[in-house]
Amino acid sequence: MSRTALLPRPLARALVSIPLATLMALAPGTALAYPAPGHVTGDIVVHDPTMVRRSDGTYLLYATGGGLAMRSSTDRVAFRAGGSAFPTVPSWWSRYSSVPEAWAPDISYHGGTYLMYYAVSRFGSNTSAIGFATSSTGLPGSWTDHGIVHSTDASSDHNAIDPNLFVDDDGTWWLTFGSWWTGIKMIRLDPGTGKQHAGDRTRYSLASRPTGSRAVEAPQLVKRNGLYYLFASYDTCCAGTSSTYKIKVGRASRVTGPYTDRAGVPMMNNGGTLVLESHGRVIGPGGQSVVKDADGHLLVYHYYDGQDGGTPKLGVNLLGWGGGWPAVY
Numbered sequence: 465m466s467r468t469a470l471l472p473r474p475l476a477r478a479l480v481s482i483p484l485a486t487l488m489a490l491a492p493g494t495a496l497a498y499p500a501p502g503h504v505t506g507d508i509v510v511h512d513p514t515m516v517r518r519s520d521g522t523y524l525l526y527a528t529g530g531g532l533a534m535r536s537s538t539d540r541v542a543f544r545a546g547g548s549a550f551p552t553v554p555s556w557w558s559r560y561s562s563v564p565e566a567w568a569p570d571i572s573y574h575g576g577t578y579l580m581y582y583a584v585s586r587f588g589s590n591t592s593a594i595g596f597a598t599s600s601t602g603l604p605g606s607w608t609d610h611g612i613v614h615s616t617d618a619s620s621d622h623n624a625i626d627p628n629l630f631v632d633d634d635g636t637w638w639l640t641f642g643s644w645w646t647g648i649k650m651i652r653l654d655p656g657t658g659k660q661h662a663g664d665r666t667r668y669s670l671a672s673r674p675t676g677s678r679a680v681e682a683p684q685l686v687k688r689n690g691l692y693y694l695f696a697s698y699d700t701c702c703a704g705t706s707s708t709y710k711i712k713v714g715r716a717s718r719v720t721g722p723y724t725d726r727a728g729v730p731m732m733n734n735g736g737t738l739v740l741e742s743h744g745r746v747i748g749p750g751g752q753s754v755v756k757d758a759d760g761h762l763l764v765y766h767y768y769d770g771q772d773g774g775t776p777k778l779g780v781n782l783l784g785w786g787g788g789w790p791a792v793y
């Protein structure tokens with residue numbers, strides 16, 4: 465969401481309709497050129513936010529921590545705290561987290577049902593699991609947990625965290641996830657169960673950093689004009705103003721890849737085109753989700769506020785598309 469969020473909807477839509485060539489001319493050539501996050505107020509201290517808009521126009525936002533606390537908004541500006549998705553956490557969480565708490569939820573709406581994938585993990589390890597829950601309303605306390613979708617342990621070469629559900633135009637369900645180790649993975653899901661498809665047990669690899677830092681996580685898939693876009697967070701999270709998180713993207717002609725960045729570098733070999741990085745008081749933006757709203761795609765993320773002791777806060781910007789690549793504005 466840009467500053468147009470403060471304007472009446474018709475005027476906001478008019479500004480969003482500016483030609484993409486003009487928007488891309490404003491795209492950042494340096495970190496200093498990135499726009500500020502859109503104006504948001506209220507309960508905006510969040511980590512790894514995910515958001516969906518209900519048919520009544522209410523936005524529901526869930527984020528990392530505890531039983532996945534919800535915030536709601538009627539205008540995408542003012543957010544207020546609600547309850548947790550799970551007032552009583554599922555018993556199986558304790559096998560993967562001593563707290564226990566859940567991370568990086570992913571909420572969406574398909575076939576009349578709200579769906580949520582989330583991770584439970586021990587920080588800094590790949591003893592992790594991805595859970596799945598459904599709700600008829602998306603509201604706190606209404607979620608039914610369906611258990612583990614995918615898990616990893618100390619012997620695994622990947623990590624079962626940061627899930628994102630992607631439903632393709634043909635109705636095929638895919639789940640991307642992962643961080644560090646050997647990078648971003650994807651499995652095919654059965655729409656009937658929400659879990660891995662019995663007829664396709666392949667674990668696809670989408671992005672990796674085989675040299676240097678292995679830090680790549682929080683995948684998000686978006687399809688636009690027949691191309692698949694893979695967004696991911698790179699480098700160090702969760703270190704306040706010392707965080708170096710940034711958001712990058714690559715694209716492919718097939719959902720299973722290969723994904724390459726704007727320069728043609730494979731995402732399986734350290735590739736990725738910058739979408740957003742630290743600038744001004746905005747430190748370490750990442751943990752992103754990409755949401756399709758009435759006025760375009762939104763990039764929803766957290767950042768560490770350099771003018772507030774590194775407190776993690778909600779960032780929302782619109783995404784413009786020019787030359788086939790996304791840019792925040």
